[in-house]
Amino acid sequence: xxxxxxxxxxxxxxxxxxxxxxxxxxxxxxxxxxxxxxxxxxxxxxxxxxxxxxxxxxxxxxxxxxxxxxxxxxxxxxxxxxxxxxxxxxxxxxxxxxxxxxxxxxxxxxxxxxxxxxxxxxxxxxxxxxxxxxxxxxxxxxxxxxxxxxxxxxxxxxxxxxxxxxxxxxxxxxxxxxxxxxxxxxxxxxxxxxxxxxxxxxxxxxxxxxxxxxxxxxxxxxxxxxxxxxxxxxxxxxxxxxxxxxxxxxxxxxxxxxxxxxxxxxxxxxxxxxxxxxxxxxxxxxxxxxxxxxxxxxxxxxxxxxxxxxxxxxxxxxxxxxxxxxxxxxxxxxxxxxxxxxxxxxxxxxxxxxxxxxxxxxxxxxxxxxxxxxxxxxxxxxxxxxxxxxxxxxxxxxxxxxxxxxxxxxx
Amino acid sequence: xxxxxxxxxxxxxxxxxxxxxxxxxxxxxxxxxxxxxxxxxxxxxxxxxxxxxxxxxxxxxxxxxxxxxxxxxxxxxxxxxxxxxxxxxxxxxxxxxxxxxxxxxxxxxx
Numbered sequence: 001x002x003x004x005x006x007x008x009x010x011x012x013x014x015x016x017x018x019x020x021x022x023x024x025x026x027x028x029x030x031x032x033x034x035x036x037x038x039x040x041x042x043x044x045x046x047x048x049x050x051x052x053x054x055x056x057x058x059x060x061x062x063x064x065x066x067x068x069x070x071x072x073x074x075x076x077x078x079x080x081x082x083x084x085x086x087x088x089x090x091x092x093x094x095x096x097x098x099x100x101x102x103x104x105x106x107x108x109x110x111x112x113x114x115x116x117x118x119x120x121x122x123x124x125x126x127x128x129x130x131x132x133x134x135x136x137x138x139x140x141x142x143x144x145x146x147x148x149x150x151x152x153x154x155x156x157x158x159x160x161x162x163x164x165x166x167x168x169x170x171x172x173x174x175x176x177x178x179x180x181x182x183x184x185x186x187x188x189x190x191x192x193x194x195x196x197x198x199x200x201x202x203x204x205x206x207x208x209x210x211x212x213x214x215x216x217x218x219x220x221x222x223x224x225x226x227x228x229x230x231x232x233x234x235x236x237x238x239x240x241x242x243x244x245x246x247x248x249x250x251x252x253x254x255x256x257x258x259x260x261x262x263x264x265x266x267x268x269x270x271x272x273x274x275x276x277x278x279x280x281x282x283x284x285x286x287x288x289x290x291x292x293x294x295x296x297x298x299x300x301x302x303x304x305x306x307x308x309x310x311x312x313x314x315x316x317x318x319x320x321x322x323x324x325x326x327x328x329x330x331x332x333x334x335x336x337x338x339x340x341x342x343x344x345x346x347x348x349x350x351x352x353x354x355x356x357x358x359x360x361x362x363x364x365x366x367x368x369x370x371x372x373x374x375x376x377x378x379x380x381x382x383x384x385x386x387x388x389x390x391x392x393x394x395x396x397x398x399x400x401x402x403x404x405x406x407x408x409x410x411x
Numbered sequence: 412x413x414x415x416x417x418x419x420x421x422x423x424x425x426x427x428x429x430x431x432x433x434x435x436x437x438x439x440x441x442x443x444x445x446x447x448x449x450x451x452x453x454x455x456x457x458x459x460x461x462x463x464x465x466x467x468x469x470x471x472x473x474x475x476x477x478x479x480x481x482x483x484x485x486x487x488x489x490x491x492x493x494x495x496x497x498x499x500x501x502x503x504x505x506x507x508x509x510x511x512x513x514x515x516x517x518x519x520x521x
Contacts, residue, residue, distance in 0.1 A: 002493045002494065002495060003490065003493055003494045003495065004494075004495055005494050005495045005496075005498075007498050008495045008498055008499055008500055011498050011499075011500035011501065011502050011503050012500050012503075012506075012507040013503075014500070014502065014503025015500045015503040015504065015505055015506035015507060016506055016507065017503075018503055018504075018506065019506035020506070063444065065487070066444075067490075067494075074507055074509075075507070075509040075510045075511070076509065077509070078506070078507045078508055078509035079509030079510070079511040079513075080509075082508065082509060082513060083511070083513050086513060087515075088513035088514055088515055089513070089514040089515050090511045090512070090513065090514065091511065091512040091513075091514045092511050092512070096514060099514075099515060125487075126491055126494045127491070129417055129484075129487075130483070130484060130486075130487020130488060130490065130491060131417070131419040131441075131461055131483050131484060131487060133441070153444070169433055169437070170433075171437070174439055176439055178439060179439030180439060180441040180461075181439070213444045214444075215443070216443070216444070216445065216447060218445070218447070220445070224445075289445065291445070291447050292429060292446070292447070292448060292450075293436065293442075293445070293446040293447075293448075295445065320444070320445075322444060322445065326459065329480075329481075332421075332459075332480075332481075333421070333481060333483070333486060334483065334487065335486065335487055335490035337490075338490075338493050342510055345510050346510055346511065349509070349510070349511055350511075
């Protein structure tokens with residue numbers, strides 16, 4: 001195998017859905033790209049109970065020049081399906097997963113894989129300019145080819161209006177179409193952005209999200225717009241009082257994330273990294289997305305912020321992966337030599353399998369998601385996350401007590 | 412100039428401190444997905460960036476120390492030769508195989 005072209009990414013998904021129809025469903029995304037390409041994702045998981053299980057979404061190749069994201073996603077999806085179909089476990093270098101673990105992923109989760117979010121950018125990068133990052137939308141170019149394209153990962157509806165929301169010296173994106181991080185004409189103006197948002201909207205069971213980029217060697221968790229803090233909920237991206245003050249390190253503004261979420265997110269990211277390290281000793285940095293400089297309009301912050309903007313939406317733990325270690329010259333590039341990329345695919349796939357295992361529901365998460373969505377635990381205050389487990393326990397104890405009492409009466 | 416004719420270099424840019432690096436960010440220099448500069452004990456910062464060849468000298472004239480670490484365009488053109496030419500999966504008639512090793516197989520799926 002060598003790098004997949006955009007046609008092959010689509011064919012691969014068609015092939016997986018055809019070969020594993022019992023476990024894999026191809027999803028056609030509704031928004032065509034500027035160059036009229038239709039994108040697909042796949043959902044991997046048992047047909048029984050679709051939508052009632054926790055979902056995890058992986059996206060790749062949001063940036064055209066970061067080819068490996070799509071290849072990682074296709075290899076990962078193929079591995080899962082083949083292993084389940086043959087009753088196998090999976091091994092990536094020094095890391096192994098048992099057949100039981102792999103099967104448990106497909107019975108307890110819906111795994112969504114959207115390998116190539118930005119096929120126009122990928123095609124242009126693979127055929128013309130290898131360093132091309134944005135999509136190929138010419139709407140803001142005014143006919144100047146150097147001004148074509150929008151950075152899809154600055155186009156999401158999270159602090160998109162950086163001119164208002166962010167510190168002017170730390171915008172996290174650009175409003176100049178010539179720049180590599182041009183954020184577009186409006187939040188979610190781009191079909192590629194809307195396709196990712198559509199998946200999150202259409203499958204509200206998605207609770208985990210990882211967007212695969214390169215290259216640095218980082219597993220990034222929330223937030224990316226500013227430093228994290230868990231003390232003051234009023235310092236939040238929703239608070240207009242802090243507009244214009246976000247994005248600088250070491251000042252009064254830091255983005256609020258509940259301590260529990262921070263701990264859950266960093267623990268899951270560590271698990272990803274642990275499984276990646278076990279393959280051949282590579283160690284990525286597990287850090288928040290913000291590190292001295294911010295991002296605005298990025299997919300990870302958008303995904304995690306959705307439940308804070310609209311409480312009817314599910315909380316999505318969101319991560320950005322920057323694969324490829326910058327300290328290894330052969331990996332410190334958008335497109336490593338293919339044998340190097342194969343090593344990266346193996347270790348990232350190992351991390352992805354582990355993240356799926358981390359995402360599996362706890363024993364108390366059997367309640368249908370539609371009920372949990374209607375009354376998200378955040379509504380119930382600081383102990384809200386224990387409401388359902390406590391009610392479940394109370395019901396079990398109550399029924400047992402009633403049965404004991406009835407038996408005693410009969411006796 | 413047509414984007415297809417860009418000649419992009421991967422460089423390390425060293426600035427005296429974080430604030431000195433900030434103007435480059437605002438001017439749209441490509442620092443990749445996330446700018447993660449490394450800070451030295453003397454406060455100077457080094458960050459990786461992608462710049463066009465014609466931007467090198469102007470950057471140096473402004474006082475930045477710029478070291479070329481790779482020719483991103485040339486390297487990318489080599490990789491372009493490795494991209495699939497047709498459709499190895501024949502429109503979905505052939506399913507892809509993952510790179511992971513399948514262990515303890517019970518049976519082969521037909």
